[in-house]
Amino acid sequence: MNEILKQKAAGIKLLLTDNDGVLTDAGVYYNTDGELLKKFNMRDGMGVERLRKFAGVETGIITGEFSPSLIKRAEKLQITELHVGIKDKVATFKEICTRLNLTAQEVAYIGDDYNDLEVIKLAGLTAAPADALPLVKNQVDFVSSINSGDGCFREFAELIIEAKTTAFIAGNRNGTITLQNGRVIGKGQPSYVIAEIGINHNGSLEVCKKLIDEAVAAKADAVKFQKRTPEICVPPDQWNVMRDTPWGRITYIDYKRKTEFGIAEYATIDQYCKKLGIDWFVSAWDVPSVEFMERFDTILYKLASASLTDFPLIQSILETGKPLMLSTGMSTMKEIETTMDFVNAFDPNYPLFIAHSTSAYPCAPQELNLKMIQTLEAKYPGIPIGYSGHETGLATTVAAVTMGATFVERHFTLDRAMWGSDHAASVEPQGLQRLVRDIRDVETATGDGQKRVYDSELAPMKRLRVNISDEYKTKPLV
Template identity: 55%
Template sequence: MTAGPNKTITPVEIGGKLVGPDQPVYVIAEIGLNHNGDVAIAKQLIDIAHEAGCDAVKFQKRTPEISTPKDMRDVMRETPWGTMTYLDYRYRVEFEEEQYTEIDNYCSKLGMHWFASPWDVPSVEFLANKFDVVTFKVASASVTDLELLTAMKNTGKPVILSTGMSTIEEIDKAVETLGTEKLVMMHATSTYPMPAHEANLRTINTLRERYGVPVGYSGHETGLQISLAAVALGAVTVERHITLDRTMWGSDHSASLEPGGLRHLVRDIRIIEEALGDGVKRVFEGEIKPKARLRRVG
């Protein structure tokens, strides 16, 4: 399955915004489970993403009794709400229709996109039928769940496919299932936090050439440099986890950006977009006077 380096990459429309080459980078602030089951925290994170200039916030949606592995359900876990089974913990942090209605209304007022990574088929139906989300995100852990991918494709909505912890052969099967017409891919490495030597950013170009679709970057590193380098290499969308405080309880907080980091990320992405230019060599207006003053011949 190789598209070839000369294939034209067609942008994908997500909620009225085009995601692809020569378009503004689509910046996704992943809230995930960093709301810790509290809608008030979720709204604070939405505000932070909106103020930073992000295009969308992303959550995770599960039906815990389906998506929680059987051998994990009765494992005891220490939480801020006491010791409980892993299944009970999953229910404790899961938003349902009432909470997502609040989120939907809140994002609508701000003009923000919101969507989620569904981890099971009922969650796909919930997001599509109850809220008509603008897109679906395939979590890296779900790349091989072809039943889930088929359910997303059948909604007719665009799909963003993360590729962490996946082989090329596994990604091939996922792409065969989803098709390429409304597909955006995300290069990712699913280490939390991710060390620089595992970033392998040149894979962005590998995926673009192999599948002929827009390719972005989903980052789990600390800091901003790797995400910004991904933009310079042509990533059309960037996703980073966000948190109020990296020291908060929860598995994703330590690899997340705090408010100041998110603001700097979006600011620097927009500067890089402007700096990349169109690739046409020219003499700029600011060079004319130095040229007249400094060039001796010609």
């Protein structure tokens, strides 16, 4: 990026864009009722969210068209500056600047056609997709390498993000991450307790709701699920292996399909968790699962230990901009370092958690290796380190908190005797209640390290001590 372009981009506070020829491919699509629809690129949507999150830049759309799908798309991306059916783009551009108290130099614009040229003359930073009209490409500051509808908006958005964040350096993380709901996780904060439901709902929404109820009753901070695309995650040679299941003797691929929730179930989970005031999120096991989960406003993504070296999956999560929790079971230190290098290359200040874990179900105490929590903390200062446990019993998870775990995760079930692969290594409701209680007691008992005499000690002092300091001789008992 040349210095002039970088300087212009660093001052941008709002990015406006045309619709057809920028956010879509200018194709014409109609539904059965004849309504005009549009086809949007997911990468561009992620660009909108990343602009807002990492550069503080909002997005607006000015278009001469009117499409129900455009309105829905803008609503999902929380784009409030949506101007449809516009005949005079210049007048709309000026109105937006006046209303938001912005100068034209603080507004960027992406266009592709002749009707964008007058706005392009006004905006402080301008761009066009690779397939824009030649005259338009000759007038703009930046020509994307990508065609309209294929992610050109995202490329321009990343240019602005880079220009506005070059002051940040690798390792500029401060040890805490604030989630979108205001909850802070990290050093000096109460440990964030995650009840991993995973697939312990056994495909039943009724069981799932009961698990959420019990997690709320135990005062856990979040519940977590696992989202997979069975056709991707199950090896082809395992598809037709027969298994005895609660649904009868069926193939393994059908069994995995039975335990996966779809859009209706996750919509219910989303509303149920919001109603009860508990956070929820998932471990996404493949790229389509990330795309599926982007329908929901979850607080973060978890990357399962098995996925630590799945870089296309990691890339897709990073592109959402949501905090990422890496689990490090079944991994060498070199593999952890390689994945950390990958994340830092994407964004050296990406909001990141690291969970120490051992991927045995259940895990023997001699293989828990809890000192790894401190090893990771020393190796990656500024990143909240936590613990994902698969052991039986509660004491070792509480111990993880005393050793510095800023978050802990345990598999959770209604009954360890239930059918399914993860129940045996899970905590039952009463156990989860005790776990949260003991963690909070330990956090309270830790104190601040400053020696003091408490009022509760005065009576024993006056009764038992031979020589009492003058400051306490006349101090009344409480």
